[in-house]
Amino acid sequence: MGRKPIALRRPRGAAEILSAAVVALALTVLALRAASTMVDALEDLWPFLLVLVLLAGAIGAWRIVRSVRGRRRDEVRLAVLRIMLAELDAMDNRQFEYALRDLLIRDGWVARRVGGGGDQAADVIGDHPTRGRIVVQAKHTRVGGKVGASVMYGVKGTAGPVHRADHAVVVTNGSFTRDAMAWGDLHRVHWVDRDRLLRWAESGAAVHEFLGLSAKLCRARFWRAV
Template identity: 75%
Template structure:
């Protein structure tokens, strides 16, 4: 069966016409009352609305200025030092450690390479005035290589007791296993894989911005655990 079309029947006769007119006037009156109430509400609330508009504008301007400043800072860092993933892949272990040290120096961390036998899971160490001490474990791999959880365990175990670190980071030109990343996230061991390394070395994002490293060294995880 076909669907029945809904038809509006026109008023018939004077009584129905008058009734329809009364309903229409009532609807118009109600709409007018609602519009008047809305105008009164806006009139009473305009200082608050103006303040909201100004606040939103200020926040928007601040965000734009912050973005522009970040881009200028990234461009300045890239002008100082930029390393591509292809260049990292062509390095040996020692060159990789020196490159990470140089990137930290570029970002304002007075870093030094300490890697070698008996380094106790630290290849680069830096002491920052405001952000404390960072320990970096460098894991240079062949293209497509993965870093496992055992590296995270070693870094966690020595960052505080051996190095008095505020931040611990494992950096690779490869990738991490899923378990390694999850374990590092749970236990405060930061990780920089191939994608993050590109953001750091090629795009100019500072490491402390990339990893959101805290500047409150007195509350640092590894100093407390030491």
Template identity: 75%
Template sequence: MGRKRPRLRRPRGPAEALSASVVALAVLVLAVRTAAATVGALKEAWPFLLALVLLAGTAGGWRVARAAAGRRRDAERLAVLRITLAEFDAMDDRQFEYALRDLLVRDSWPARRVGGGGDQSADVIGDHRHRGRIVLQAKYTRVGAKVTSSVMYAVKGTAGPAHRAADYAVVVTNGTFTRDAMAWGDQHGVHWVDRDNLRRWADTGTALHELLGLSARARRSRFRRAA
């Protein structure tokens, strides 16, 4: 059987009735004082609370406006050039390299194709006024193929010495990367764009520097040879 809930009993006699009345009055006085103190605090703090509300509203409006501006930029880029994964898969090596060059140009990154014999792990080079130099190694593959760590080693070794101190080195494929290749690239500053990221860049409209989080600040090349 469950425990019975305690029940309040009626005061017995004048003394208990008086005591109960005193307690009830004390509780009422405390509640009134608490409410008065709360109202007073709110009156004193209302300028701060109003500023806080306005600040939160401004921050929210800024985020909404920023997101809308980002969508407009993506739409404008897509209006200039949009390439689907199916179109990439139908290309050959040379067409793939030119497509990557065109995507960099679309993203306001002046670029040129330099791939071919003796390209020293660079197929496309872009020079941006604010972001510096980017070197792209294009690895066109049949669907399902994976790029290995050896490609990352080669790009890391030549991005600075052979390509005039590149600021960023990126390996781009229409396939995928091995787990070791991605881990090694992340550790040594070699960016990678796999099939999914390529779709986001070429088909969805995300700019490459946004996709990879490349800074617009001028800085010393990560691949420059040590003095």
């Protein structure tokens, strides 16, 4: 059987009260001595503690400065970003998507890569203060490879309903079939082939300028209209 819990009771009689008072006094004295010892120890250690605090503050400030400088370097780099077609050709699919993201950022879009499993025909999404949201489907292929109309169908089906986009763009380092270009032009799914990619990546033309992307529309009305 387990032990019964110890039951505390109030002291009874003068002797018990006196004993309890002595114990309480002893505990108080011990607590005061411990506090005094701690204070004395802190007085001896305060220069060391001050150094630790200053060091921690300096490390935190250095990290903030490094982060700010890193962002500024990235901004400067992206502002003058140029990517040669040969570099784009040598990339894998993932690198190609990040390159398109960086080009959008250069052009003033707040862009992020979202490509991967279940991306629903969106590899990069960008937002612009006046032009709304753009969805980019990246198709990295061998030089001379062609993108068919089926890709246009997929982008058209998800850009507005799923991603709430104002503009849909398919980008390839290859080319498009005639049917793909014609269908895209008819249904406002923009396309960037190798020649247009040259203007965008190498020459520095802004994507919304050479594609003629207007200010954002009412998305529901836009996608119903086409």
